[in-house]
Amino acid sequence: MLAILERIDPNSSNIDLLVALFNSLRPKRPHDSATAIANVRTLRQLLKGNPAQARALHEYVLRVLAARRHASLYTDIGVLSNSGFFTELKRRIAYRMLPPALGDEYLNDALDQVLYLKTDYLWISNVPATDWLELFDVLTSDDIELAVGDGNIMLPGILDAIRTLSYRVCAMGLEPELTRFHNEIEVFQSPFMVQNTEVNAYLDAYSNLLQGNIEHIEDARHLLVMLDQCDAVIAKIRKKALYQGTSIPLTYLLVALAQSIDRLRKLLFLVDTSGELPASCNVDIAAITVDATQDLLHPQPVSRRRAGAVGLALELIRAHNHKYKVSDLFSDNINLLARNVTENASRTGEHYIAENRREMGAMFLSSAGAGVIIGFMALFKILMSYLRSAPLVEAFMFSMNYSIGFMFIHLLHFTVATKQPAMTASRIAAGLHSKDGRNIDLDSMAELINKVFRTQNMAVLGNLATAIPTAWLIALGYKAITGHHLVSPEKAMHLLHDIDPIGSPAIFYAMIAGVCLFVAGLISGYYDNQALYTRWAQRIAQLRGLGRIIGQDRLQRLGWYLENNLGGLMGNFYFGILLGSIGTLGFLIGLPIDIRHITFSAANFATALVGLDHNMSWQLAVKSLSGIFAIGTANLLVSFGLALWVALRSRQVRFKHGMQLLKILGKRFLRAPIVFFFGSKNPPPLALLDDSANLSPTTKAQK
Incomplete structure (x- = not known):
């Protein structure tokens, strides 16, 4: 470190020397805060x-700072461009x-x-x-605050960034995607x-102040009022x-708008001359100020502007390290879309929850109707397999x-039991998302x-009772009409081997089917969302x-x-x-993947039983x-678990009281x-099951 300081020109x-200096400050492990603090x-x-x-x-x-342009650092790092989601993803x-190639013209290239290293923000923070x-303070005896004056080398870049961000907010606020959705x-x-x-x-007034044409300007409170109104519009649209x-385009646009407005607030706070402007809610000025006065030997108060500058610097460094991170792009943009998808699934899930025995009976009849159709679907699949078609043709027919x-x-309003978990999981997530948070x-x-x-149990029983x-x-009937079995004894044993929970990968295949059920639930919610967003009823009319x-x-x-x-149809x-x-x-x-579905497995079991002339050992x-039961369990648990995970993530819920819930159950x-198992004849009304209802606390837990 000393050798580097001696070489500085x-x-x-x-x-290059600044790079070498930071290399000497950087610990070998990014989480080694003790070494980082000691080096600084x-x-x-x-x-x-x-x-x-x-x-x-x-x-x-x-x-180094004077030789580079600063504005793009504040306008591009940590703020989505208005190029669109898929362009940004690519x-x-x-x-x-x-x-990309790095040059010497821009400060973000210097950064x-x-x-x-992608982990530099860890040790710096x-x-x-x-x-x-x-x-x-040791580096310079001058005040490093972003105050008005010719000596502040950062100020022109910040002012340019404020103007650029303002134009971007204006342009994005007039995008047809947004105005069509919110025509007010x-x-x-x-x-x-x-x-x-x-x-x-x-x-413009700030420029006159810097040139000495005027002595003071108004603070930026009126600008914050306008930005608050922009935020209110974004909240209404959400x-x-x-x-x-x-x-996806609308969601991306809302995220980019919110990020640009937030960055505008932070920059306005730094250039404000009154010192009375409130800081952005996303920067904990108080915490940084307290942290900066912890030196008990030499306690020195730190200004709110300096604390805000430190907070913004840490934010820029973290955003810079993550600027090519694909997962951040998805996490910023997919939450609202996932919430809409799971909300549609949640509304559908309400129809899969029976409140009393009468509704349980209706669910049994509905699922029994589906079991009859699935019995014929199993027949058609067996007949199609006898055609010995090319693999892709056979896949198309199946x-x-x-x-x-x-x-x-x-279309007949029947129910397939395994379709329920993907819908009801979203309903449960809605209950876990309390109103007060x-x-x-x-x-x-x-x-x-x-x-x-x-x-769910009643639906499974209904499917199996008729399938x-x-x-x-x-x-x-096939044997009576044709004179031979639908499946030969060899084919029957093959069907039974397919549902063997020990001698075949049936449970693994059932888990794959559970993933398919989960994906189908997402597809269903996506198309429900699209039908609402694009106004299908009006377009068809x-x-x-x-x-x-x-x-x-x-x-x-x-x-x-x-x-x-x-x-529902597309799902x-x-x-x-x-x-x-x-x-x-x-x-x-060449991968050992296939699917096993409980209802089709049960139908194949019945077909195999006839194919063996009922000569089956106990x-x-x-x-x-047992294989049918295991397949059904895997189908339901995998699809339900994945759907619940996505629903909770989309609502940003962290539920930590699973054991308490299991004890109550x-x-x-x-x-x-x-x-x-069967419900009561006349159950009391449930106080809360969704976001809009009020919680009537009987047993409450802190999330």
Whole structure:
């Protein structure tokens, strides 16, 4: 470190020595805060003991800063561009593989050269603010605050960045994607345009102040009012999106707007001349100020502006280290879209929860109807397999068999048991998201989970109660009509081997089917969201040609039906494609992947039983039935677990009271096992199951 300080040339703007200096400060492990703090304090002591080196380093840093443009550092780092989600995604992927060329014109390129490790923000943020501020104080006797004056080399770049960000906010606020969704912007004066006018006037006055034409200017409070109005519009759009749907471009636009407005606030706070401007809520000025006065031997108060500068610097460094990180782009943009997808699934999930025994009976009948259709779907698949078609042709036929069958089940309002978890998980997540963000009524949540559990069991029983007899009768009828079995004894044993929980990878294949169920749930929610966002009912009602054929009334009913059921239809369609093509995909790429579904496995068991002329040992029967049970369990647990995880992530919920919830469920089972499995005849109304209801705390836990 000392050798580097001795080599510093105060008349040079070459960045190599600054890179070497930061290399000497950087610990070997990014989380080694003790070493990082010790290195920074060592540098401070060296500079304090040699004022000439401190002066040389100060002049050298100033020359490095003066030789580069600053505005892009504040406008581009940590703020999404308005190029769009997929363009930004491609850019990040490309630059992660081959980073862009760095030059000497821009300060953000210099940051790339100095802090080139993706973990640099960790050790820099672990060094207390007091150490950084004391190091800056040693470097120069001048005040490093961003105050008005010719000596402030950072000020022009910040002012340019404020103007640039203001123009960007104005442009994004007038994007058709946003104005179409929130047309009040066009009816009333847009706050996005007004803020740009006010910012330009403020910066013009600031320029006159710097030139000495005026003695003082108004503070930027009126600008913050306009930015607050912009934030209010963004909040309204986000709220409307929850029930009107959203899109990736709109979500990206809202995130970019929010980031630009937040950065504007922070920069305005730094250049404010009054010292009374409130800091951005995203920077904990108080914490940094307290941290910067922890030196008990030499306590010195730190200004709010210096604390704000430190906070912004740490934010820029972290954003710089993550600027090509794809996961950050997804986490910033997908939450709202995922929330909308799971909200639609949650609304669908309400229909999969029986409140009383009467509704349980209705669920049994609904799932029994689906079991009959699945019995025929299993027949068609076996017949298709006898065609010995090419792999891709066979995959297409299997997929269409599944897709058409599942869509037919949806049209008849029947229920496939394994489709429930992906929907009901979102409903449970809605209950875990309390209104005040802190308290959750665990008794109400246990009641909801209990209802989901027994409804799910009833749906499974309904599917199996008809799928097995239907497949058995079909196999008997096939033999009676054709004179030979639907499946040979060898084929029957193969079908039984496929559901063997020990001698075959049936459980693993069932988990793959659970993933397919989860994906189908996401697809269903996505298309429900798209149908709402793009107003399918209105668009279909405008089809004049189709209206002349079927009549305008039928056309409107068709539009409303598709808008309300597009997600269900498309989810079933793609679910069928997944089930029909996974096995062929595994065959083509040489991977042992396939699917096992509880209802089809049960139907195949009945078919195999007839194919063996009912000559089946009890050991084989028990093993096969155990396999069916294991397959169903894997189907349900995997799809439910993944759906619940996504629903919780989309709502940003962290639930930490699983054991307490399990204890409450156990007590409910021991107290009334019959009610636990079959429900009561007239259950009391549940106080809360969604976001909008008030929690009636019986058993509350802190999240």
